Amino acid sequence: MLDKIRKKYDAYKTVEATFSLAIEVPGQPKEMQKGSISQEGNKFRLDMSDQIIVSDGTTTWVYQRKSNEVQINNADPNDANALLTPKDLLSRYQKGDFLYTITDQTNEGGKLLTQIEFKPKDRNSEYSQARVI
Numbered sequence: 001m002l003d004k005i006r007k008k009y010d011a012y013k014t015v016e017a018t019f020s021l022a023i024e025v026p027g028q029p030k031e032m033q034k035g036s037i038s039q040e041g042n043k044f045r046l047d048m049s050d051q052i053i054v055s056d057g058t059t060t061w062v063y064q065r066k067s068n069e070v071q072i073n074n075a076d077p078n079d080a081n082a083l084l085t086p087k088d089l090l091s092r093y094q095k096g097d098f099l100y101t102i103t104d105q106t107n108e109g110g111k112l113l114t115q116i117e118f119k120p121k122d123r124n125s126e127y128s129q130a131r132v133i
Contacts, residue, residue, distance in 0.1 A: 001114065002100070014040040021048070042075075097121060103131065 009015065016038040023031040035048035042057030052063045055075050062071040097120060104115040118130045 001102070002116070006094075014038065 016036065018034070018036045021033040021035065023033070033048050033050070035046060037044060037046045039045075042055070044053075044055050046053040050065055052065070054061045054063075058075055060073045060075045062073070063069070064071070098118040099121060100116055100118045102114055103117045106113050106115075113133050115131055115133045118132070119128065
């Protein structure tokens with residue numbers, strides 16, 4: 001199934017998506033964020049309520065809305081803990097960085113939606129799981 005999705009995704013020149021992000025830290029209330037991402041090749045723009053992240057594939061700019069600050073970093077496509085764009089997620093599963101499984105299937109508007117959960121094999125990863133529907 002993931003190979004089929006990756007082939008379809010690779011055929012697109014650009015991709016835009018909206019998403020929901022649930023952040024769960026033990027001992028703290030669950031935080032929900034919504035956002036959007038657009039991507040063309042290695043270039044992307046991620047827009048969330050508290051920050052905007054833009055990358056041209058060489059440099060990544062992170063704008064923190066609350067503090068009105070911009071952080072500029074070199075983009076490192078080999079960093080296992082770097083931000084996962086849709087393209088990254090769909091290629092990293094092939095590298096063996098993640099364990100993955102289908103966790104749910106629902107029918108919405110006559111379309112079958114499949115939820116796939118990814119868990120990094122690296123126990124020191126900055127995140128514990130990612131779910132894609």
